[in-house]
Structure formats: C-alpha cells, structure tokens
Amino acid sequence: MLVFVTVGSFEFDALAQAVLSEPVLRRLRDKGYTSLVLQRGNSDIGSVESPQDSFSIEREGVDIEIWKYKPSTQADIERADLVISHAGSGSILDVLRLGKPLIAIPNPTLLDNHQEELASALEELGHLKATSVRDLPETIAKFDPSSLVPFPPFDGSKFRRLVDEEMGFL
Template sequence: MPESSGKNGKVMKVCLITTGATAKFSELIQAALAPDCLQAFVDNGFTHLNFQCGESFSSFDAFKPADTKGLNIQAFDFNKSGLNKEMRACQAKAGISKKGLLICHAGAGTILDGMRLGLALVVVPNASLLDNHQDELAEELEVQGYATRSDISGLARAIGNACEKEEKAWVGHNASLAPIIDAVVGYEDDVRARLD
C-alpha cells in the first residue's frame, strides 16, 4: 500500500500494476519499471507505483531500477482478500489523490473491478497464456472505449493515452438478469393471470 498522502501536502496519483495471482507475468513488471515507462509515469503526474506481482514477486527486485525518477515504488505478491483496497487508492479523492490508473493482465475479474471503480485502464494481455479470448476481450474493450489495450512494447505510450482519454463510464447501463429469470420461471404470466 502506498503510504497515506497529504503528509507533505502533495496530492498523490497512484498506478496499480497487477499481473494476476495465478500466472507468471514478469514481462509486465519489467516493462513498467523500464526507463521509458517510468518517464511516462512522471510525465503524466504519477507519484506512486504499486505492483501486485503474484508468482513473479521474486523477479521484482531484479527489475527495480536504482533511479526511480522520484516515484515511490512498492510491491507485494498478492492480497488474499482481493485488490479492492489497492484499487481504491487509485481513485480520485478531493485533496488526497488524483484519478490514477490500473494496468492489468486481461483477466475479466480484475478489469470489471477496475471499471466499477471508474479507474483509467490499460489492459495488457499475457501473451504466454496462449488464451486468445483474453486478447479478444482487451481488443473489444478498446473498440468500445472502456479501456486502452497495449502490448508490452507499447506500454509507455499506452500510459499516456489512457491518462488523456475520457473513458466510457461502465456503471449504470447494464441489463439485469433477475427479470429474465422471472420470465422463464413464469412470474410475468403469474402477474398477468392475476390482472385478468
């Protein structure tokens, strides 16, 4: 967790980089810690980077650069109770933090969590998983304007793009399954029969 801000009066801007808990994704950590990405973070006003490394936790120290360009960089392997707390640290809060960013692998659960909280989102599919439906999800989310899709080599550019673009809001226009279930079970007929 990035330390709570406001101490020295500086407004935080947090980026959470998550690789998922189950598969190894060291390339994402390495790319985000490379000089061009660190520069992109600085250029876009970030103050804190928080890495959720999962299986790749051991490689974090190897990638961590000596020169952090003034960024506060932290890492952890995973949080059993989920990433909610870490994600909330990326939200905009008056006087404490600016709207941050979530960089994640293309896991549907993580993406949904990020979108529910209204975070800017960069989705980097894990190419080593050979699971092309994750890539399809990332692609479609970018087409529909919910997220920025990126590969490892384009991450620095994607960070800038995601911070500039106004992403489509996710919450509020989703259909509910409950009435569909009611119709199948026959509640609509039930109600109609009583009205007749």
C-alpha cells in the same frame, strides 16, 4: 498521483518487468505519477528481486511498493489514479466498476485469446485502453483518461430476465 499495477494470479513476467523499466517509469513520471504499487504474483521482476513478499524501492523518481499477493486489491484500486492491469475479466470488472482509468494488457502466454478478445471489445466501447507490453510506454504517453466512457453500473435484473425467459417464465 498513484498507479496501481496488477499482473493477476498467473505469472506475467513481461508486464511486471516492463512497469519497472526506465521507459515506463519515465513516462509515468512525465504524466505526474510519483508512486506505483505493483502486485506481482509469482512473476519474475528481474534485478529488483527480494526474498521478502513485500518491499519498497525508488526508481526514476517514482516510489514503488512491490508485493506478491493480498486477500483483496480493492483498496489499492480505490486509491489509484490509474490502473495498469493484465486483461483478466475479474480484474477488469473490479477496476471499471470503481470508475478508475484502465490500461489493460492481455497476457499472450495464456491459452486461447480470451484476454485479447475482452480487452479489445471493451476498448471498442471506450471503457479502457488496451495495449501490449511492448507499446506500454507510448500508450502511457498518449493516454487521456478523460476520453474513456464510464462503465455502466451492474444491473442484476438483466440476468434475472434472461433466466426467466430461458425457463419460460416470461
């Protein structure tokens, strides 16, 4: 089984380093995950740093592919059995619209609290599990993807109605 991890386009050193740590990799392996793909952006990944933009390693019985950026993460999300992501709105929506189980981790180094607010709101609706970098190993151990509520499909007519109402067309 495959885990896809994305830290987004900003640096999120804590998340990138945590998913490569022994506690996280062991919990993933214990849950049956044998492969991990990490989109690290410009994040510092510590002792596994490589001059290459893309490389592979093995740790704690998990095969790991690490890369900086790709034009799209959609193919990686589609083939993943679990996604662990920063809590950016674009990444969250991409994952939820593809119906993948998601553990979202807000990046506390960003200004304001928008990632925390979004992750918490979507967790309350049952669409994802929100956690912190510190609590990631325990969250993985307790995470049950079958408990998630499917995200509703996009309905563009709602936005159109809202604009029509605001413009006085309705």
